[in-house]
Amino acid sequence: MSWFVMAWTRATEFSGRSRRKEYWMFALINSLIGFALMLPALFLAKTDIGQFLNDLIMGYGLLSTLPSWSCSVRRLHDTGRSGWWLLRYLVPGSV
Numbered sequence: 001m002s003w004f005v006m007a008w009t010r011a012t013e014f015s016g017r018s019r020r021k022e023y024w025m026f027a028l029i030n031s032l033i034g035f036a037l038m039l040p041a042l043f044l045a046k047t048d049i050g051q052f053l054n055d056l057i058m059g060y061g062l063l064s065t066l067p068s069w070s071c072s073v074r075r076l077h078d079t080g081r082s083g084w085w086l087l088r089y090l091v092p093g094s095v
Contacts, residue, residue, distance in 0.1 A: 004029040010074070011067040014083060018074035026071050030064055 003025035007018070037057045044050035073083035088094045 001029070007067050007071045011070055014070050014073045015077070016074055017078040018071050019078065020075070023071055023075040026067070030068065033060065 003022045006022055007026040010016075010018075034057065037053060037060065041050050041053035041057060044053065069086065072086055076083055076085050
């Protein structure tokens with residue numbers, strides 16, 4: 001859990017390096033949180049609670065974008081690549 005918190009505390013830090021464990025633990029816990037929010041939202045989709053959960057999912061997704069990008073850029077630095085390599089995922093068919 002400390003690796004997940006570390007990624008959030010270093011959310012605006014795009015320089016430096018991230019260990020493999022920090023990157024993958026952030027990705028794993030972030031995915032589990034998203035799944036835990038999405039599962040009840042699927043069952044309660046037609047209710048007000050389901051709409052609230054959908055809004056919560058979208059808000060969490062927006063909040064976790066910056067830490068995800070910064071952790072990915074730092075991981076790329078750790079593998080000897082520039083952070084600009086992250087932009088290649090925006091080009092269709094390049095991955």
